[in-house]
Amino acid sequence: MTTRLEPADADECARSLAGASAERRSMRIAGALSKAYLGELRATDVELRTVRIAGVVDHVPADLTITVAGGTPFAEMAAALARAGQFLPLDPPHADRATIGGVIAANSNGFWRSRYGGVRDLLIGTRLALADGTLARAGGRVVKNVAGYDLDKLVVGSLGTLGVIVEATFKVLPIPAASAGLSATFARAGEAFAAADALVRGASRQEAIVIERRSGAAWRLHVGARGDRPTVARAKSDAARAVADLRGSAEPADDVASRLVALRELPAAAIDGALVRAALPLAAQTAFAESAADLDAFTTLVADAASGIVRVHLRGDDDAVATGAVALLMAARAVGGSGRVERRAESLRERIGAWDPAEPRGHFLMKRLKDAFDPAGVLEPGRSAVG
């Protein structure tokens, strides 16, 4: 039987962790459970949910920073910011349900990363409840700060294995005045990625440069831009030129923003088969995408081409899906990148692991950090790539 805990505040959360450590009871750490599919999920004695540790703690619009409690829904924070004409320039999947703590712990980025930075770049402070029941602050509420170690970076992507994020501070921005977008199709992957690459190197700073491929369909490029009117107009014409130079055909662009939202939600939609996610050096994307599209089980590819994050959804019979997933992990590793099986159907859980069987670089240091922060090994045992 799993005990469910919903601590009311940071102190109660810390006490729960201390109790679990003392009694060596294993714990799942969760917010809204929107990403409950991530990693290796072992049954735990306790499920601790942060949903009551919620609310905006501090928002000084003129400082362009916001501090929120860890269990605050992302959407609630976004609404608070929007009332002040601001936004957190992050577009994570599951934005409708996810909590801030979950977004940080899962390093949940969308397509805006190359334009504004990812979770690790926007997060400037955290308060953590640690396994021994202490509460520790790292970073702060100012946009520049090098006092002490950057523990904020350490918790981004830690999947609850190092502690519970009970508070977080971000840099935010004023909502831009104008936006525009463009979609185009290309006959070949090489052309679509070359157009994306031209934009990555171009003078305009696009907000999203995304490549989509569905089984049997053409390669599509979606570009979004936001900013003041003149720069957005220029961004759009730069994108149109890149498309034309690579013999793409532009499509009507009225709903690029909503298309991008749908593509961003691929992890939410990919409930069957396996969703492989690779982080690649930019120039390695084309070959990776081409070989992905050739797999028997291939259905959908979505690439944040400006950051080198490529997702491939494989479906069909379990053999083909498993073989394809393993091939993609190897391909990612072969070019110096990394890959994971971000989501997989229940029937595949035993056949393919969530993580590349090759240890991540610096694994022995990760192990030592895990032991230092959670000596009893109670926080999300086995869930992350660290083990």
Next chain:
Amino acid sequence: MDVLGRGKVVATREDMLTYEYDGSADTASPDAVVLPETTADVAAVARFCHEHGVPIVPRGAGTGLSGGAIPVEGGVVMSFARMARILEIDVPNLRAVVQPGVVNLHLSTAVAPHGLYFVPDPSSQKACTLGGNVAENSGGPHTLAYGVTTNHVTGLEIVLSDGTIARLGGKAVEDEGYDLVGTFVGSEGTLGMVTEITVKLTPLAEDRRTVLAAFTTMDQASETVSAIIASGVVPAAIEMMDNLSTQAVEESVHAGYPLDAGGILLVEVEGVRDGLEDARERIEAICRANGASSLRLAATALEREKLWAGRKGAFAAMGRLAPDYYVQDGVIPRTRLPEILRRVNEAAASRGLRIANVFHAGDGNLHPLIVFDLRKEPDALRRAQEAGLEILAACVEAGGSITGEHGVGMEKNCFMPLQFRPDDLAAMRRVKDAFDPAGLANPGKVFPTPSRCREFSLGAVR
């Protein structure tokens, strides 16, 4: 020391003298100085030191302003001067792979023909090394819009204090498992040595506008900073100088700064040509609304360079005011600028000290420079440090930080409890112990040490 062979060890006491100093006021003598040429050299020295319980203090160019490269507990100073090669310029992947001794500006110069640059541009960029930048997580005038060093590093090779070599990250934006690259950047040599760095390269902007705005008072200049930030224009840089700084800089650089202004702002916007005139007009309008007495747009590239040479040469120009200076690096929320600047000036004035302010206003990162002549006033340094502490306490009280880019080092390690409670420091300690269980990597830095911090009582400022 046989570990490396003769040519890689600094032999004489005399030659070792330069390794007693950096850009800060602290000094200490090393027991030995080594000049490794390869990662294997670094690992060999580390293994030797580990076996004999000797501290290792990594050193780049020694421009650090917090005593990070000073061997406060003795031991071996390891200079990276001979590991200064750019190993790879990878244009397709927008990355460069460099050795730690490469000088910051050399990298940007080397990649400029490809239309690329390395964003972090410390004012010391003609001298400081990328290893030092990684260790300090350095910033610069142009890190306001695009981020500091940690936002531009994706891979590292490190050598731990026991000689273990580890590769972290790579050329992709992220790697699996914990973000060890992000954890290591800014660790000031206390987690180990960096022997190779993979950095992001960024396309150069198409064009830029640089505006020099003069104000009668620093308050007006501060209000202008807040107003620009809030307006939605995101300038590439917003730098501020007070009258004393302006005088010193103008005398040495002749950049054309107005000598009668109480405060000046150097604001730069960059990007595509199309939006620049609009952005410039908005910024100028905000400056005028906040009482700017004059506005000057850099008309040519040469003029722009002069304006920046003035700003970047500001610390050096302080020599015109007095032979010695002591600089602090506190950060505050940008809306608190006017109020905290007043307290900064009071902290100096009440101790009979002259102070100049020249800083990264857009980030709220203060650089109060206290100038004095130690030959004439032997106790000025002590008074300056007292004023520094009062200033940092005010920054923390305002919700800020004791250091925005210069690092804690041995200069502010006793001040860490101003900003962090014991539990916060204990959490950082776990990271230290995971990387450097023997405590030999740059000891006496970052964390308060009982021996040196005893006399220092925080009660006095709290």
